[in-house]
Amino acid sequence: MPDKSAFFWLFFRFTGRVSRAAYVLGFLLMLVVMSFPLYQFMRVPPESAMAQLWSVLFGLTFLVFLWAHIAFSVKRLHDFDKPGLFAVALFIPIVSIIAFVALCFYPGTPGPNQYGQQTNSPR
Known part of the structure; x- marks a missing residue:
């Protein structure tokens, strides 16, 4: 059984780091899930x-998913060793x-960072 705390x-x-692959896959998952109610709305x-x-x-x-996208972006910025406040650029x-x-495309900092x-x- 998957660990629910890891999913949460x-x-x-907003803590920790995520890789490029996790960022892109997470965004795609959010896009697919968010598309379902929109598709259903268009059908009726x-x-x-x-x-x-x-x-x-x-x-x-x-x-x-707006919250989740911001959280993903903050963790991705952390992988660059940059503060999460830079996620404001997404707006x-x-x-x-x-x-x-x-x-999505630039690699993060190799090894540990702050x-x-x-x-x-x-962590």
Whole structure:
């Protein structure tokens, strides 16, 4: 059985470091999960009660995964040995695209740094 505390750390905590692969895979997972309520919303008539339900579920999913994306980005910045405050760049138009690509493709600091001994662990 998977460790639930590791899952919670990966998606919702701001400590530790994550690798490029974990960052990209986590983002893709969030994208797929968030797409489901949006897809369901698009399938039903706009004025129906189901449309309201799916739109609320999409909004809640969006908020949860916004937090998770920020947490992932902070941990990815920690892998570069940079403070998590730089994640603010993800909210600046155009800069956000460049920052996201950099977080996806550039390798982090090899070995231990001030944010952790290794990647993909809380410490």
